[in-house]
Amino acid sequence: xxxxxxxxxxxxxxxxxxxxxxxxxxxxxxxxxxxxxxxxxxxxxxxxxxxxxxxxxxxxxxxxxxxxxxxxxxxxxxxxxxxxxxxxxxxxxxxxxxxxxxxxxxxxxxxxxxxxxxxxxxxxxxxxxxxxxxxxxxxxxxxxxxxxxxxxxxxxxxxxxxxxxxxxxxxxxxxxxxxxxxxxxxxxxxxxxxxxxxxxxxxxxxxxxxxxxxxxxxxxxxxxxxx
Amino acid sequence: xxxxxxxxxxxxxxxxxxxxxxxxxxxxxxxxxxxxxxxxxxxxxxxxxxxxxxxxxxxxxxxxxxxxxxxxxxxxxxxxxxxxxxxxxxxxxxxxxxxxxxxxxxxxxxxxxxxxxxxxxxxxxxxxxxxxxxxxxxxxxxxxxxxxxxxxxxxxxxxxxxxxxxxxxxxxxxxxxxxxxxxxxxxxxxxxxxxxxxxxxxxxxxxx
Numbered sequence: 001x002x003x004x005x006x007x008x009x010x011x012x013x014x015x016x017x018x019x020x021x022x023x024x025x026x027x028x029x030x031x032x033x034x035x036x037x038x039x040x041x042x043x044x045x046x047x048x049x050x051x052x053x054x055x056x057x058x059x060x061x062x063x064x065x066x067x068x069x070x071x072x073x074x075x076x077x078x079x080x081x082x083x084x085x086x087x088x089x090x091x092x093x094x095x096x097x098x099x100x101x102x103x104x105x106x107x108x109x110x111x112x113x114x115x116x117x118x119x120x121x122x123x124x125x126x127x128x129x130x131x132x133x134x135x136x137x138x139x140x141x142x143x144x145x146x147x148x149x150x151x152x153x154x155x156x157x158x159x160x161x162x163x164x165x166x167x168x169x170x171x172x173x174x175x176x177x178x179x180x181x182x183x184x185x186x187x188x189x190x191x192x193x194x195x196x197x198x199x200x201x202x203x204x205x206x207x208x209x210x211x212x213x214x215x216x217x218x219x220x221x222x223x224x225x226x227x
Numbered sequence: 228x229x230x231x232x233x234x235x236x237x238x239x240x241x242x243x244x245x246x247x248x249x250x251x252x253x254x255x256x257x258x259x260x261x262x263x264x265x266x267x268x269x270x271x272x273x274x275x276x277x278x279x280x281x282x283x284x285x286x287x288x289x290x291x292x293x294x295x296x297x298x299x300x301x302x303x304x305x306x307x308x309x310x311x312x313x314x315x316x317x318x319x320x321x322x323x324x325x326x327x328x329x330x331x332x333x334x335x336x337x338x339x340x341x342x343x344x345x346x347x348x349x350x351x352x353x354x355x356x357x358x359x360x361x362x363x364x365x366x367x368x369x370x371x372x373x374x375x376x377x378x379x380x381x382x383x384x385x386x387x388x389x390x391x392x393x394x395x396x397x398x399x400x401x402x403x404x405x406x407x408x409x410x411x412x413x414x415x416x417x418x419x420x421x422x423x424x425x426x427x428x429x430x431x432x433x434x435x
Contacts, residue, residue, distance in 0.1 A: 190248065219355060226309035
């Protein structure tokens with residue numbers, strides 16, 4: 001029968017082992033999150049660059065858009081909230097996407113809205129009196145799709161008129177949240193990995209502090225200086 | 228040779244990652260506000276004041292583009308208003324220039340009346356969270372010819388670009404550092420594939 005270790009020895013080993021296990025899992029978490037979110041991070045990083053450089057002609061998608069106009073008859077949707085009416089019309093026109101309300105409705109017979117999804121926009125102008133609708137479809141190329149993916153949330157700060165109403169927009173918004181949370185966890189786990197690394201504390205602290213100071217200058221420093 | 232290269236990439240990954248950490252956190256936190264159109268804390272009410280006897284360059288109205296923005300910055304300095312002009316709207320009939328001036332955490336509106344040499348100023352402090360959103364969106368795709376008329380915005384544009392390039396380096400070097408570890412390959416590959424499938428699946432569903 002093997003002899004069991006002394007209680008004092010267990011007490012000395014256990015906390016160290018726990019620390020080792022935590023460090024190993026922290027390292028794994030750093031790898032795993034980075035690998036899982038790799039394509040998401042690439043998309044948001046590259047499209048962020050495109051958004052900041054609107055003058056890059058190779059990514060200029062708007063002049064190359066394709067516009068198609070069509071007219072459809074429809075069965076007048078039953079009364080109800082504008083959102084329900086819009087969904088009813090979209091079902092009839094076989095259109096799916098995020099609804100955007102652009103204008104107020106001065107004429108109750110005019111029913112206008114936009115349906116958008118990355119790469120495609122539909123401008124719908126329905127006349128409830130004649131039961132006919134003009135539909136303008138605009139398609140953009142891959143650069144346009146990529147750019148739209150960066151900002152496709154269905155909502156805007158300060159815009160109370162539009163709420164998310166398409167399940168796929170909600171899914172994409174959740175993916176954006178997950179990427180953001182994942183990046184924060186990647187940062188924290190990376191900091192832990194650096195902290196437990198022997199011989200790199202001072203040099204690492206310098207890199208981190210320089211980053212904090214430069215970034216902090218923009219987030220709070222400018223406002224404090226220019227009171 | 229390989230251990231030396233590995234050690235070099237690992238050091239670069241470490242130091243660039245640490246330097247970039249606060250930038251990544253700022254971009255990540257602001258995502259939540261942008262995605263949910265929600266901002267914690269209410270912004271303070273606007274402080275309003277009117278300046279008189281404003282010294283406006285004689286050729287201000289005939290200037291165009293960047294020259295006019297530079298002249299407008301001189302006028303703003305005189306009014307004690309600091310920030311990047313993100314919008315400059317001209318109302319020729321009234322000889323008025325309405326400017327939106329942004330600084331992270333503060334938004335100022337200046338209505339400059341050239342004929343009367345007055346300026347109505349409205350300053351709203353929007354706070355630190357809004358500052359992260361402002362920085363996330365700046366300089367951005369809109370008003371390209373206007374934005375970037377201050378040193379801080381020019382530097383921020385450069386830093387925002389640098390964040391992207393360095394983040395790309397971190398991802399590529401991270402993949403390399405993982406690929407070298409034989410013990411983590413199976414799980415890592417599975418997660419990489421799972422990430423690719425979820426990414427491709429959602430994008431396909433959105434676009435197709």
